[in-house]
Amino acid sequence: MRPDIVRQTDITFIVIVGISFLLLALVTAAMFYFIYKYSRKKNPVATDITGNTTLEILWTAIPLVLVMVMFFFGYSGFKQMRNAPSDAMTVKVTGRMWAWSYEYDNGVKSDTLFVPKGIPIKLELSSADVNHSFYMPAFRVKEDVIPGRKNYMWFDPKEEGRYQVECAEYCGLSHSYMLSQVLVLPAEKFNTWLAESKLKENADTTKMQTDTIKSKQDTLKTK
Amino acid sequence: MDYVSYLDYKGKHKGLLGWILSTDHKRIAILYLVSLVSFFLIAMTIGVLMRLEMLTPGKTIVDPQTYNALFTLHGVIMIFLFIIPGIPVVFGNFFLPIMLGAKDVAFPRLNLLSWYLYIGGAFLVVISLFVGGGPIDTGWTFYVPYSLRTQSNVTLAVFAAFVIGFSSILTGLNFIVTIHRMRCPGMTWFKMPLFVWGLYSTSWIQLLATPVLGITLILIMLERTFGIGIFDPALGGDPLLYQHLFWIYSHPAVYIMVLPAMGLVSEIIPTFSKKDIFGYGPIAMSSLAIAFIGYLVWGHHMFSTGISDTSRAIFSFLTFIVAIPSGVKIFNWVATMYKGSIETRAPFMFVVAFIVIFSIGGLTGLVLGSLNTDIHLTDTYFVVAHFHYVMFGGMGLLFFGGLHYWFPKMFGKMYNERAAKWGLLLFVIGFNTLYFPMFIMGYLGMPRRYYDYLPEYQIYHVISTVGSWILVTGILILVINLIKGLLSKEKYLDPNPWGGTTLEWKVPTPPELENFQEIPTVEHGPYYRDNLIKPENSH
Numbered sequence: 001m002r003p004d005i006v007r008q009t010d011i012t013f014i015v016i017v018g019i020s021f022l023l024l025a026l027v028t029a030a031m032f033y034f035i036y037k038y039s040r041k042k043n044p045v046a047t048d049i050t051g052n053t054t055l056e057i058l059w060t061a062i063p064l065v066l067v068m069v070m071f072f073f074g075y076s077g078f079k080q081m082r083n084a085p086s087d088a089m090t091v092k093v094t095g096r097m098w099a100w101s102y103e104y105d106n107g108v109k110s111d112t113l114f115v116p117k118g119i120p121i122k123l124e125l126s127s128a129d130v131n132h133s134f135y136m137p138a139f140r141v142k143e144d145v146i147p148g149r150k151n152y153m154w155f156d157p158k159e160e161g162r163y164q165v166e167c168a169e170y171c172g173l174s175h176s177y178m179l180s181q182v183l184v185l186p187a188e189k190f191n192t193w194l195a196e197s198k199l200k201e202n203a204d205t206t207k208m209q210t211d212t213i214k215s216k217q218d219t220l221k222t223k
Numbered sequence: 224m225d226y227v228s229y230l231d232y233k234g235k236h237k238g239l240l241g242w243i244l245s246t247d248h249k250r251i252a253i254l255y256l257v258s259l260v261s262f263f264l265i266a267m268t269i270g271v272l273m274r275l276e277m278l279t280p281g282k283t284i285v286d287p288q289t290y291n292a293l294f295t296l297h298g299v300i301m302i303f304l305f306i307i308p309g310i311p312v313v314f315g316n317f318f319l320p321i322m323l324g325a326k327d328v329a330f331p332r333l334n335l336l337s338w339y340l341y342i343g344g345a346f347l348v349v350i351s352l353f354v355g356g357g358p359i360d361t362g363w364t365f366y367v368p369y370s371l372r373t374q375s376n377v378t379l380a381v382f383a384a385f386v387i388g389f390s391s392i393l394t395g396l397n398f399i400v401t402i403h404r405m406r407c408p409g410m411t412w413f414k415m416p417l418f419v420w421g422l423y424s425t426s427w428i429q430l431l432a433t434p435v436l437g438i439t440l441i442l443i444m445l446e447r448t449f450g451i452g453i454f455d456p457a458l459g460g461d462p463l464l465y466q467h468l469f470w471i472y473s474h475p476a477v478y479i480m481v482l483p484a485m486g487l488v489s490e491i492i493p494t495f496s497k498k499d500i501f502g503y504g505p506i507a508m509s510s511l512a513i514a515f516i517g518y519l520v521w522g523h524h525m526f527s528t529g530i531s532d533t534s535r536a537i538f539s540f541l542t543f544i545v546a547i548p549s550g551v552k553i554f555n556w557v558a559t560m561y562k563g564s565i566e567t568r569a570p571f572m573f574v575v576a577f578i579v580i581f582s583i584g585g586l587t588g589l590v591l592g593s594l595n596t597d598i599h600l601t602d603t604y605f606v607v608a609h610f611h612y613v614m615f616g617g618m619g620l621l622f623f624g625g626l627h628y629w630f631p632k633m634f635g636k637m638y639n640e641r642a643a644k645w646g647l648l649l650f651v652i653g654f655n656t657l658y659f660p661m662f663i664m665g666y667l668g669m670p671r672r673y674y675d676y677l678p679e680y681q682i683y684h685v686i687s688t689v690g691s692w693i694l695v696t697g698i699l700i701l702v703i704n705l706i707k708g709l710l711s712k713e714k715y716l717d718p719n720p721w722g723g724t725t726l727e728w729k730v731p732t733p734p735e736l737e738n739f740q741e742i743p744t745v746e747h748g749p750y751y752r753d754n755l756i757k758p759e760n761s762h
Contacts, residue, residue: 009595013666016593020586023550027557028579034560035567035575038496046498047562048755051555056505059554060547067543067589074593075536081595082532130369131462133527133602137668140599144528146463147368148456151529164677168527168602168670170362172369173287176673 002120002156003080009140012073019066081141084154088122091115095125095132095145098174100165108197113165113182115157116190125151133169136182142168157184226735228635246331247736252317253633254338259305259313259622260702262345266300267698269293274657274691277684280676287674291360292375294672296352298363299380303387304345306618307476310483311429312341312394314625315422317633319398321727322416324407324745326737329400337390337397344387351379362672364473367454367465371446378447381440388433388440391479395429398422407726409745413507416725416749417500420507421486424514428475428482432518436472439465463528470521478517480614482510484621485552488574491628492556493750494723495571496563500750502555509548516545526597535594542592549585553578568721569643573624576651580620584612587662605665608658616654623650623701628721630705635733637715638708642700649697656690725749 037043091113092103102110115121125134127147135142136155143153167178185193229249236244242254273293276283285293316334320327328334352358355376361369370377402423406415415423442453443465452458454465493500500506522530522538556578565571587609591597600606631637660683669680676684719728726745730738 005595009599012593012596013590013599016590016596020589024579024582024586027553027582031557031560031575031578034557034563035565038560038563038565040497040564040566043562043564046496046564046752046755047758048499048752049501049558049562049758050499051502051504052558055554055558056502056551060551063547063550064544067546070589070593071540071543074539074595074597077595078535078539078598079532081598130372131366135602135668135670137599137603140595142527142598142601146456146529148462149529164668166668166670170291170366170369170672172360172373173291175291176287176670176675 002085005077005081005156006138006140008077008080012070012077015073016070019070023063023066081153084122084152085120088120088154089116090122090124093123093125093134093145094128095134095167095171095178096128097130097171098167098178100134100167100178100180104194106194106198108194108201110197112180114190114193115182115184116187117157117160117184118187120154120156122152122154125153130171131169132167132171132178135166135168136163137166138163138182144169157182160184160186226731226740228731228733229736230635230733232736244335246327246335248316248320248327248331248334249633249734251334251338252313252315255308255312255316255341258338258342258345259308262300262304264702266297266305267695269297269300271691271695273297274688276674277676278688280678280681288360290674291362291672292358295359295362299348299359299384301614302363302476303384304341304348306480306614307391308341308387308394309480309618309622310487310625311398311422311425311479312337313622314418314487314629315394315398315483318629318727319401319419319422320405321730321734321738322419322725322749323402323405324410324726324739324743325401325405326739326742328397329404330397333393333397337393340386340390340393344383344385344390347379347383347386351376351383355379364469365440365443366469367443367446367460367462368456370443371455378444381443385437385440385444388437391429392433392437395426395433398426399430402426407742407745413504414745414748415507416486417489417503417506417510418483418486418725420510421482421484421489424510425479425482428479428514428517432472432475432479435468436476439468439472442468463525463530466525466528467521470524471518474521474524475514475517477613478513480618482513484577484618485510485549487621487625487628488556488577489552490723490725491570491574491624492559494628494721495566495568495574496560497566497722497752498559498563498750498755499748499752500555501558501561502551503748503750505551506555509551512548513545516541516548520545523592523597526594527601539592539594539597543589546585546589546592553582553585566721569640569647570624570628570721572644572647573620573627576647577617577620577624580612580616580651580654584609584614584616587612600665602671603665604661604669604671607671608661608665611658611661615658620650623647623698626705629727630708631715631717631720632727632732632734634709635714635716636708636711637713637720638704642704646697646700646704649693649700651697653690653692653694653697657687657694658690660684660686660690724752 094101102113125145127145132145134145139155141153141155143151163182165180276285356374359377359380360375445451452460454460520542523542526535664680664683716732718732
């Protein structure tokens with residue numbers, strides 16, 4: 001059973017916002033009650049209270065426990081986010097001003113991220129120019145795409161459909177147009193698409209040549 | 224009356240020169256006040272234009288390049304010219320020496336130099352708009368490699384921030400020495416007003432953290448000019464090194480902005496509750512704790528950059544820890560109201576608004592401190608909403624709160640209190656209408672710094688833009704009301720209109736040139752009152 005990143009993130013969110021809302025309600029209610037109860041009219045002379053050690057300890061310790069709970073939720077969800085399943089399919093993502101491109105293991109390139117339903121996808125992120133950030137709100141994941149670094153992220157396309165991809169790190173003039181989409185297809189349809197795209201690329205001989213040269217260069221580099 | 228107020232004093236110079244050449248800490252404070260309010264109004268206008276552009280998808284009033292320059296300028300002006308200097312340079316300068324029972328700050332000339340550096344930096348910002356490649360378009364964070372590549376005038380703009388940084392360092396130094404050396408007889412460390420503790424904590428951050436920013440900005444300039452390859456990956460540099468250096472300053476800078484505001488809250492609540500503060504020690508120590516732990520959390524701005532998983536966990540953990548002292552302050556403030564005798568005058572109402580708005584800002588910070596939620600929400604409108612609740616709802620609101628609290632003391636004039644309360648009400652309504660929808664947009668996935676957006680976000684943008692109009696109406700009412708008070712012929716010479724207990728309420732209104740004819744001696748804590756009911760279980 002793979003971890004459900006979306007659900008874990010939403011649960012963390014609800015836990016933190018829930019506790020926060022209670023604290024906020026408590027503080028606000030107490031404050032307005034005091035303002036009403038101890039107004040100048042109702043209480044002309046104040047009482048000389050300068051502190052209370054028990055209270056200080058309590059309102060340090062209780063929030064400390066609460067934030068540790070929050071930290072735990074956030075951290076355990078995060079660990080799953082960083083831990084791509086071993087059966088994940090790898091896609092290379094390149095960000096450049098101002099477009100995304102995707103490259104599959106067989107060399108197929110695309111400007112839409114086609115993925116098969118039900119198979120976890122590991123994205124290897126690189127940038128051709130400045131910082132970008134690969135963000136898929138529907139999957140609650142994002143990771144910066146930084147030149148000179150190989151960052152990665154993974155997500156789990158469970159449902160078929162189209163999902164938005166956005167650049168989340170400011171990258172200049174057309175930052176807000178640096179959009180793309182994830183298209184989650186049934187596995188068979190995806191395989192057909194991948195194979196057909198491969199055939200198309202093979203038909204385009206000039207492109208194949210450059211690809212071969214490029215892959216040779218890559219092999220040289222790794223050696 | 225046998226004293227000359229600092230406003231009437233005639234020194235070597237007359238007119239404007241008597242102000243811009245005066246080393247009197249109160250006159251310097253007024254110089255800063257005029258400069259800061261002007262820059263605030265400019266950056267606010269830019270903010271309103273940005274909201275107007277966001278009213279519809281696509282182009283509403285400006286093109287993308289202009290929009291990118293607008294949000295950069297809004298950030299640069301608000302942060303470097305308003306929020307960071309903010310409360311220390313205006314109220315710190317004016318009241319720190321008086322609250323300590325001193326005649327001036329430790330280095331009055333250095334104090335005036337700081338103002339010149341500030342205003343010089345501000346002029347450089349203005350010049351950078353018109354020369355070279357035009358207005359800077361990098362965002363206020365100047366992230367590399369974009370800031371190395373853009374044609375806009377980054378070099379001069381970051382130099383301006385560098386110069387303003389020196390103003391901040393020198394003010395910090397001045398205040399630290401003043402607090403250590405110039406306290407009047409009897410004023411031990413734990414008899415200092417809590418506003419002074421806030422300034423003290425802030426000053427240390429200014430002194431120690433700002434040089435890191437200075438170095439970083441100089442490196443950007445060198446990199447742009449000579450291509451030395453510190454940050455640019457194409458030359459073997461590291462873009463993340465820049466982000467580390469930038470946030471090593473800029474995260475503590477958040478506390479530079481907010482600690483003095485917190486100190487101000489600790490002044491206003493006891494005054495209007497007619498009662499000693501609850502938990503003086505914990506409040507004072509929590510300022511130091513925030514300043515200290517605040518140094519160690521910069522990495523939470525980088526959770527999505529690909530820094531190591533271990534470091535992300537550590538930074539997240541420390542971020543949660545730094546929330547504790549802020550919470551302690553809020554609990555102590557509310558507890559101070561318990562069994563008080565509360566007058567809901569205008570300055571007090573600013574604090575009430577602050578506590579609610581700042582708490583929302585702080586609590587949503589927990590969502591961003593947590594790792595998996597931050598990965599989703601960082602660089603979205605959720606972050607924009609969060610830091611406006613903290614910065615604008617924290618420091619910004621209290622800047623106006625402080626102005627309403629100390630206005631009669633500073634000028635010997637009074638504003639219309641009803642108008643102030645109405646202005647504040649519109650401020651609060653407008654503020655929440657403007658920024659609350661941004662939390663929702665952020666959660667839905669609207670990235671920040673977007674000129675254009677998908678149509679599903681429009682409804683939130685429209686609400687937000689309407690909020691900006693309400694907020695601005697509130698702010699204009701507050702500002703005009705204060706200016707009207709200032710210009711009125713009617714003098715208001717009551718030395719202590721609110722019944723405060725700290726030293727500034729014991730000197731005449733407006734204060735005389737060197738504050739005290741005779742240096743006072745302090746016997747009690749700053750908020751001590753001898754006419755209160757003794758608690759039942761006292762020993």
